[in-house]
Amino acid sequence: MQGSLWRRCLAQLEVELPEQQFNTWIRPLQAVEDGRTLRLLAPNRFVVDWVNENVAGRISELVDAVGDAPTPAVVLEVGSRPSAPAMTINTHQPIGARPSAPAAAPVRDVPAVLGSRLNPDFTFANFVEGKSNQLGRAAAFQVAENPGRAYNPLFIYGGVGLGKTHLMHAVGNMIKARNDRARVAYVHSERFVGDMVKALQHNTINDFKTAYRSLDALLIDDIQFFAGKDRSQEEFFHTFNALFEGQQQIILTCDRYPKEVDGLEERLKSRFGWGLTVAIEPPELETCVAILMSKAAATRVELPDEVAFFIAKRIRSNVRELEGALRRVVANSQFTGRAITMDFAKEALRDLLALQDRLVTIENIQKTVAEYFKIRVADLLSKRRSRSIARPRQVAMALAKELTSHSLPEIGDAFGGRDHTTVLHACRVIKELRESNTRTSEDYSNLLRTLAG
Numbered sequence: 168m169q170g171s172l173w174r175r176c177l178a179q180l181e182v183e184l185p186e187q188q189f190n191t192w193i194r195p196l197q198a199v200e201d202g203r204t205l206r207l208l209a210p211n212r213f214v215v216d217w218v219n220e221n222v223a224g225r226i227s228e229l230v231d232a233v234g235d236a237p238t239p240a241v242v243l244e245v246g247s248r249p250s251a252p253a254m255t256i257n258t259h260q261p262i263g264a265r266p267s268a269p270a271a272a273p274v275r276d277v278p279a280v281l282g283s284r285l286n287p288d289f290t291f292a293n294f295v296e297g298k299s300n301q302l303g304r305a306a307a308f309q310v311a312e313n314p315g316r317a318y319n320p321l322f323i324y325g326g327v328g329l330g331k332t333h334l335m336h337a338v339g340n341m342i343k344a345r346n347d348r349a350r351v352a353y354v355h356s357e358r359f360v361g362d363m364v365k366a367l368q369h370n371t372i373n374d375f376k377t378a379y380r381s382l383d384a385l386l387i388d389d390i391q392f393f394a395g396k397d398r399s400q401e402e403f404f405h406t407f408n409a410l411f412e413g414q415q416q417i418i419l420t421c422d423r424y425p426k427e428v429d430g431l432e433e434r435l436k437s438r439f440g441w442g443l444t445v446a447i448e449p450p451e452l453e454t455c456v457a458i459l460m461s462k463a464a465a466t467r468v469e470l471p472d473e474v475a476f477f478i479a480k481r482i483r484s485n486v487r488e489l490e491g492a493l494r495r496v497v498a499n500s501q502f503t504g505r506a507i508t509m510d511f512a513k514e515a516l517r518d519l520l521a522l523q524d525r526l527v528t529i530e531n532i533q534k535t536v537a538e539y540f541k542i543r544v545a546d547l548l549s550k551r552r553s554r555s556i557a558r559p560r561q562v563a564m565a566l567a568k569e570l571t572s573h574s575l576p577e578i579g580d581a582f583g584g585r586d587h588t589t590v591l592h593a594c595r596v597i598k599e600l601r602e603s604n605t606r607t608s609e610d611y612s613n614l615l616r617t618l619a620g
């Protein structure tokens with residue numbers, strides 16, 4: 168059982184920390200208490216580093232406050248207890264709900280209704296690691312090594328084309344590589360909805376249910392498509408519960424943090440947070456360059472460093488666009504027989520770059536918003552809180568969220584180093600005001616038109 172001292176600390180931390188932080192960093196900790204020491208075992212070094220930097224002091228204070236004298240020493244390290252699944256610190260997880268997968272199913276193939284749609288090209292080996300995706304990759308790798316037991320569900324979210332699907336397939340491929348009898352299915356959420364509708368029409372919903380529930384791992388991509396589809400959510404809710412209780416692995420991706428998906432049932436949102444929720448951020452320049460080099464090497468194309476840097480600097484939106492640009496350069500070079508040089512790349516990408524130049528940047532938004540409200544950009548970045556500055560700042564933040572692929576922390580940074588929760592708050596306020604206040608609604612629409620045409 169989980170030690171009572173840590174349980175009391177946990178209860179307090181759950182109240183004090185934002186839910187996402189608590190779920191990501193604190194919930195995965197496993198506690199071992201012996202009266203003198205409270206050992207906190209973290210699944211990997213990222214968790215250790217984060218806890219050390221952000222909450223270690225607070226944990227010590229809480230242990231001081233709630234522990235018996237003499238206060239136990241707190242030790243934080245990477246590790247896990249041997250019987251991890253039953254003892255994982257997960258206040259919602261039914262402990263020992265079902266110890267193992269159902270007894271030997273007669274056929275171990277993925278049922279026909281699902282088909283195995285894993286893409287063999289998406290592996291860990293060709294996934295380039297960088298600061299932006301480090302935690303996501305580490306978590307995915309652990310899930311692949313220990314499906315159903317490391318983090319369940321694993322929820323990966325982030326903007327388009329940043330590698331969520333790639334990571335998800337990488338997990339599936341690794342699970343299959345380690346155990347070719349494992350039933351792993353990748354299903355886009357639109358396909359789930361479509362298959363379910365068909366099953367209802369053809370009266371085969373029971374087969375549909377059995378098929379999904381017999382999996383060892385279910386990977387569902389882009390779950391934002393479930394929004395507003397109540398019957399599918401209902402079905403998925405039961406599938407989720409059945410898999411979760413059987414300790415079968417669930418991996419989900421989404422273009423945003425689960426709580427922010429409008430039209431998704433609360434009970435699903437809360438379940439999505441039971442395991443680990445990780446964000447994939449847009450890659451920084453060096454990672455973009457490394458991705459380009461790796462993709463070029465995979466197709467045996469020689470890509471000079473300076474050209475890789477040039478493409479990475481100019482195409483900043485996402486990895487898919489980056490790949491598209493590289494493909495275009497390579498195709499042109501193969502077609503014309505010319506070597507890939509800087510001049511060649513500039514020429515090959517001329518149209519794309521012109522388009523890119525017209526894309527909206529945060530700086531551009533700040534400039535336009537400042538002009539519109541007749542204030543200075545510096546005001547937007549300042550700490551001033553008067554309404555005449557704070558409201559335009561919130562509008563600018565909401566526009567940055569809507570029109571760019573930058574993450575909330577990046578937007579916060581670009582507005583004078585603000586926290587991502589401030590950006591989130593701004594987006595919510597503006598969304599509400601656009602519905603209730605004509606003035607704000609008009610201002611916002613005018614700005615949208617100016618910026619995005």
Ligand SMILES: Nc1ncnc2c1ncn2[C@@H]1O[C@H](COP(=O)(O)OP(=O)(O)OP(=O)(O)O)[C@@H](O)[C@H]1O
Pocket residue numbers: 289293294295296300325326327328329330331332333334389422458486487490
């Ligand atoms: N870190 C990376 N290393 C190598 N390739 C990457 C990386 N990140 C993304 N990619 C590549 O970028 C392309 C887009 O990635 P992917 O389809 O996984 O994005 P996504 O986040 O699922 O996007 P969407 O939300 O649109 O589904 C893929 O070809 C993928 O291989």
